[in-house]
Amino acid sequence: MTRVAIIGAGPTAAFVAKACIDFGAYTTLYAHGDIGKIPPGAFYFHWLPPELAKKHIPIQILVQGKGTAENYVKLQWGTNFVSTENSFPPQPRWEPAYNPSEVFSDLLSPKCVVQYIEFPFTDVNVEYLTTVYDLIFQTFPTQASKEKQPPLIPYYMGVRYGTEDENTPYISYNGTGRDIVVREASLFGNLFLEFPKNVGEEFIKSNMDVTGFRLVELKDMHPDTKPWISDNPKIKFMGRWAEWSTHRLTHEAYALTIAALQEINDVK
Amino acid sequence: MIIAAVDPGQRTGLAIFDLQISDEDIVILHKKILTTLEHINNCLNLINKTICNLVILEQRALYGTRLGVEPFEQIKAGLLLHDYRYAASHTFTLTSSKKFITVPPVQWKPYMRAVISTGKINLLAWGADTQHEEDAMLMAFYVVQMNYKNMEVQYD
Numbered sequence: 001m002t003r004v005a006i007i008g009a010g011p012t013a014a015f016v017a018k019a020c021i022d023f024g025a026y027t028t029l030y031a032h033g034d035i036g037k038i039p040p041g042a043f044y045f046h047w048l049p050p051e052l053a054k055k056h057i058p059i060q061i062l063v064q065g066k067g068t069a070e071n072y073v074k075l076q077w078g079t080n081f082v083s084t085e086n087s088f089p090p091q092p093r094w095e096p097a098y099n100p101s102e103v104f105s106d107l108l109s110p111k112c113v114v115q116y117i118e119f120p121f122t123d124v125n126v127e128y129l130t131t132v133y134d135l136i137f138q139t140f141p142t143q144a145s146k147e148k149q150p151p152l153i154p155y156y157m158g159v160r161y162g163t164e165d166e167n168t169p170y171i172s173y174n175g176t177g178r179d180i181v182v183r184e185a186s187l188f189g190n191l192f193l194e195f196p197k198n199v200g201e202e203f204i205k206s207n208m209d210v211t212g213f214r215l216v217e218l219k220d221m222h223p224d225t226k227p228w229i230s231d232n233p234k235i236k237f238m239g240r241w242a243e244w245s246t247h248r249l250t251h252e253a254y255a256l257t258i259a260a261l262q263e264i265n266d267v268k
Numbered sequence: 269m270i271i272a273a274v275d276p277g278q279r280t281g282l283a284i285f286d287l288q289i290s291d292e293d294i295v296i297l298h299k300k301i302l303t304t305l306e307h308i309n310n311c312l313n314l315i316n317k318t319i320c321n322l323v324i325l326e327q328r329a330l331y332g333t334r335l336g337v338e339p340f341e342q343i344k345a346g347l348l349l350h351d352y353r354y355a356a357s358h359t360f361t362l363t364s365s366k367k368f369i370t371v372p373p374v375q376w377k378p379y380m381r382a383v384i385s386t387g388k389i390n391l392l393a394w395g396a397d398t399q400h401e402e403d404a405m406l407m408a409f410y411v412v413q414m415n416y417k418n419m420e421v422q423y424d
């Protein structure tokens with residue numbers, strides 16, 4: 001039986017764990033800190049494995065852009081990155097979405113052994129695990145990558161939990177050239193306001209009434225960031241943070257894990 | 269086991285293939301027919317003539333745009349008339365009797381996007397000429413992979 005370790009305990013790790021168990025691998029998940037912590041913002045799952053998709057009904061989110069993509073990028077990143085790829089929707093669309101908080105526990109099968117560790121894993125710790133397991137799935141960035149990649153860019157998110165109508169979810173992109181909210185998302189009863197990169201709390205408060213919102217500082221990848229690839233065939237990076245890939249969607253970890261496990265089976 | 273995958277629309281993509289498992293435990297999808305059709309009856313006739321055990325039909329959206337709903341319902345009705353039993357479960361066995369399943373695009377598309385990004389599947393193997401044909405072959409791959417999660421699936 002293939003023995004695998006998953007390092008990390010967020011949404012990506014849950015999809016990796018589900019794929020490993022479905023594949024029939026002996027799976028151990030190493031967690032440091034909270035399991036299933038969901039980041040604030042317009043975060044949802046686009047896909048679930050068929051047996052879970054039957055159990056969980058997705059909501060339909062109205063995704064729409066107001067104004068132009070160029071104005072949206074200017075507001076989000078400033079004028080230095082006008083050519084940055086973006087997700088501004090040219091046409092309004094409905095997008096199915098699963099609530100990560102509701103789905104997480106179903107993704108993490110009881111067959112998956114969970115080990116809590118006191119200290120965060122270092123690159124050396126991960127390397128060591130390759131002597132014990134056939135394959136390691138790492139869901140957070142390596143120390144080496146953090147040193148070499150462009151620094152992360154801070155931004156603020158205004159968060160208000162439990163105040164919105166759950167039946168009318170939407171994500172609205174601001175390309176109007178006015179206001180300071182880049183994206184507004186009403187999801188699962190919560191409201192999220194995303195502010196421009198490199199803009200401080202004081203600036204936000206002086207330009208907008210954010211009473212009732214909690215301002216949370218988050219970080220995003222620099223637009224010039226290149227994907228980070230493992231040089232050890234026994235270590236696979238999974239998820240946008242470990243892979244340093246802004247385009248990577250969380251659920252894709254499932255298909256990529258299945259592919260990685262098939263590959264190792266072929267070698268065996 | 270002969271399987272058909274259908275992407276219904278004004279032009280319908282149809283992929284009919286033979287699923288076989290190799291000695292190396294690889295699931296091989298041998299192409300028999302890959303085509304785009306304008307008439308639903310031709311699609312149903314081909315499915316019947318090739319004696320498909322399983323038909324995978326792309327479910328059309330019940331919300332937003334209703335584009336393609338009519339061809340979807342016509343094929344569904346046609347399959348029921350030809351004694352195909354609708355099965356809610358996507359699981360199948362190699363000996364299963366005539367049945368059809370529906371797969372919404374929100375199921376197969378996000379998954380296959382990730383599979384394509386690995387560069388490990390040969391999309392050119394079946395020589396799809398249209399987007400409908402490619403969608404049918406990708407949907408087929410998805411359903412087969414979900415049934416054989418611990419085995420590699422290959423187009424032949």
